Structures are given as C-alpha cells and as structure tokens.
Amino acid sequence: MIYIGTKFYKYEKDKETADVYRLIRYQNKDTVRLRNEETKETFKVSLEDLKKEYVTLSVNGIILFNIVSVGGGKDDVLITLYRDKELHAKAQYPYCVCRQGITDIHAQQYMLQTGKDFYGASVSMDTMPAGVDFGIMVACDAMDETATQIIAIYINDTLDTVLDLIDTVKYDNVLNLLFLEHLQHVSSKFGQMYYKAKLSTGECEGYCNTLRGLLELNDFMFDFKRGYDIYPMDFDFTDCDEKALDVEAMKVLSTLLCKNIDKAMILKYNHDVQLSSIQKDYVLISDKHQNLYVVVYTFSGVYQIPVEAVEDEVGIKVMHKRMNSSSVQSAYNHIMYNKNKFK
Numbered sequence: 415m416i417y418i419g420t421k422f423y424k425y426e427k428d429k430e431t432a433d434v435y436r437l438i439r440y441q442n443k444d445t446v447r448l449r450n451e452e453t454k455e456t457f458k459v460s461l462e463d464l465k466k467e468y469v470t471l472s473v474n475g476i477i478l479f480n481i482v483s484v485g486g487g488k489d490d491v492l493i494t495l496y497r498d499k500e501l502h503a504k505a506q507y508p509y510c511v512c513r514q515g516i517t518d519i520h521a522q523q524y525m526l527q528t529g530k531d532f533y534g535a536s537v538s539m540d541t542m543p544a545g546v547d548f549g550i551m552v553a554c555d556a557m558d559e560t561a562t563q564i565i566a567i568y569i570n571d572t573l574d575t576v577l578d579l580i581d582t583v584k585y586d587n588v589l590n591l592l593f594l595e596h597l598q599h600v601s602s603k604f605g606q607m608y609y610k611a612k613l614s615t616g617e618c619e620g621y622c623n624t625l626r627g628l629l630e631l632n633d634f635m636f637d638f639k640r641g642y643d644i645y646p647m648d649f650d651f652t653d654c655d656e657k658a659l660d661v662e663a664m665k666v667l668s669t670l671l672c673k674n675i676d677k678a679m680i681l682k683y684n685h686d687v688q689l690s691s692i693q694k695d696y697v698l699i700s701d702k703h704q705n706l707y708v709v710v711y712t713f714s715g716v717y718q719i720p721v722e723a724v725e726d727e728v729g730i731k732v733m734h735k736r737m738n739s740s741s742v743q744s745a746y747n748h749i750m751y752n753k754n755k756f757k
Contacts, residue, residue, distance in 0.1 A: 416461075417476060419565035419579045422448070422468035432662070434685060435468065437566075438579060471685055473566040474498055475509075476643065479580055481561040481588055482554035489516035489588045493634065495538075495567075497641055499741065509553040510637040512536035513739040514592055514628055518620055519543055521756065531598075532755065533596070533620035538641060546709035560583075569642045569698070570683055570706040573635050577626060593623040620755060631751040644698040644706065646671060646750040651701040655682045659709055667709065668717075669745035671697060678711035702750065728740065 416437060423432040435448040441458055446465075459468075459590045475497040482492050494508035518532040535551075542548050565579045571699070597618045601609035612618040622628040629635070639646050649663050659667070659678035668675045673695075681687070683698070683706040696710045 416446075416464075417473070417564050417566040419567060420473060421451070421471040421566075421568065423471060423685070424468045431686075432469075437464075460610070471568070472498075474569045475501065475567050477565050477567055477576060478508075478587060479561075479565075481558040481584060483556040483558070484515055484554055487593075488515070489558075490592070491552070491585045491628065492554065493625075493629065494639060495554065495641065497632075507539070507548050507552065509641050510538040510634070511548075512629060512632055512634040512637075513551065514589055515619065516551065518632075518650065518755075519546065520544040521620075531619060534622065534628055534632055535620075536629075536634045536637050538637040540640065541637065555566065567638075567645065568685075571624070571638075572704040574627060574704075577629075582625045586623070589621075589625060589628060593621040594747070596621040611703045619683075628681050630752060631755050636751055639700060642698065644700055646700045647748050648702050648750050649748065650703065651680060651682075651699075651705065651707055652703065654680050655709075656680070659711075663748075664711075666745045666748050667697065667699075667711070668713075669742060670749075672716045672717045673711075673713040674717055675711045675713045678709050681708045681710070682706070683708050700750075 418437055418439065420437045422435045422437070424435065425432045434451040436451055437446050438449045438456065439447040441447055444462075445458055445463060455585050469648060471616070475495060477550055478492075478494045479497070480492045480494070482490050484490050490523040491514050492700055492711050493512040493536065496505070496508045499505075500507075500509055512535070514534045516533065516535055519537055520535060520537045521532040537548075538553055542551075561584045563580045565576065572574065586606055593616070597609060597612055600618065601612075616623040616627055617631060620631065631666050636646060645667075647663070647666070651663075654660070657680060659680045665676065687708060689696070689708070694710050694712065696708055698706060700706050701710055
C-alpha cells in the first residue's frame, strides 16, 4: 500500500537536483495524482510508472483519522499518530492520540481548582500521566472503516500540510453534532446568551465543531513535533539559513538542552539532509512560521543547573540547588504551545 502523503523524488535530465513530489489522491486503483512540492503543479501518473520512474522517500510515520462508536452508539473522532518507530516495532498502541469524546486528562489539576470539566485531549506516550492506562485513549466499541483515512507524514509536515491531504467533511459533521449537543446541555444552565456566544466561537469546554479546531485547541502538532524531538520555538529564522544562530536563541537552547552551547549553525531542513550522517551534536527546531531547521552545535564544560540566592530563617544567604525559575521560565516562554483551552 502506498499511502496518500507519500513523497517521491525524480531526477530530470536538465537538473542537478531532484524534484520532490507528493501523492495527494488516488484517481482510481491504477492511477494517482502527484503534486510537485516546489511548483504545486498536479498531474496524473499510473501506479506502474510511479514505481518504475520515481524513488520513494521513506516516511517518518502515518496518521490515521477515524470515526468510532462509543457507549450508547454515539460517534467520536479519533486521530492517531504512529511514528516509524512504532510501525517497525508493530507496537500495540500509537505514539500519540487526539480525540474529542474524552475528559481532558491534562486538565485534572485545573478542574480541581475550578470545578469545571474540559473535554477532548491530545496525549502521547511521553505525556500520559503515570498510572493511567494508555488504552483508554483508543478504546471504542466499533470503527467506521468507510470513514478511515491514512496519510504518510514527514517530520517537516505542519497542520496545514496534514489537513490538506484529507477530506475533513465527515469528521467535521460528527464533531459539530457533539459540539451542539454539549452546548445545548450547558446552555440549559447558563442561558441563551451563553449559547449564542459559544456558538460563534465554535468551541465550548473543549468541544470543537471542526477537525482543525480539535487539533489546534489540543495542540496535536506539539505532540507530533516532540515525538520527533523537535523544539517548536517562537523565533523567526527566515533569513538565518546557513548562518550562526543568534545569541538569544543559543542561550534558550542551552537552557532547554542543559548544555553550555558556545557555537551553533542553523540549516533549513529539507529531504536531502541526512540526519544520520551529521557528525556533530545537533537539535531540530521549528520557528514561528512552522519551518523546520537543524541546529548543529558545539558545547563545552559541565552544565550547571541555574541557582538563585535566597535567605534562610536567620537571614543568611544560601545557594539552593534548584532551578532558577526566572531564567528557566524565560527559556520555556519561547516554546510555542497553545494555552488558549483553559483561558
């Protein structure tokens, strides 16, 4: 099976570099439509010619979009990410799951403070709370196979490039129904003004009326990036390709990686960059425009955990071996993460 989203490259006689193409649709069982990733031109090609004339770029994983049935026959939308690591290991569970019809696990502490429930969640193997069975994230009674879409993904994909590969209508319809049912329920307590206000936003206590809204609100792409050890940052690196990383960004990376970085070079990622062949230490970062970069760096010495001076009970200044909240917080403020859900 060649999944939609799979990329290919092909060398033309009059070009020194290969063109990259992406499979965006099956025309029929024998023909697919490709898109030139540079010009965005699309064209049809037979599967036979595709296999003979194009070279497949190894995928970094797959994302499955499903409509599942849960208790009482109610439908739910389930999105799962399997990295190449899980695919090769034939793992029982995906790396990351995003779904609507579940209490937000990340909001448990917040709910204790406010008494308010939140729904929908994106949870990965790395962010699942200790003692909680990951299986609850994928539990269902049945799956609508006619609504299942599978796409191949690469580490430089964004939410836009992912959603561009699927038809969201069926998922949007299910999510909109769940959203309206929940909105109707809570409006019986808060009134029609609350109903109209939330209806216009398309979100209520975590219920979203579109697939894009669900993925954005629960920051699915943050889990996606961290699954590939990508740090999503709010810097703009548009004009920084093949240049030394600026001092502020290098300082932030030093704190995040707990290394004394003294030199760093930034390179925009593309598919001819062989990460496995990089001889020096490197880290993947994305900027505010969702572009992916490789930062190759050197570091020196032993990293010292930031400390701060505080006074003890008798007024003597002592140094506590604890993270300096101001410097660490400043670094993490540059990590792009959607904080709008609990506002």
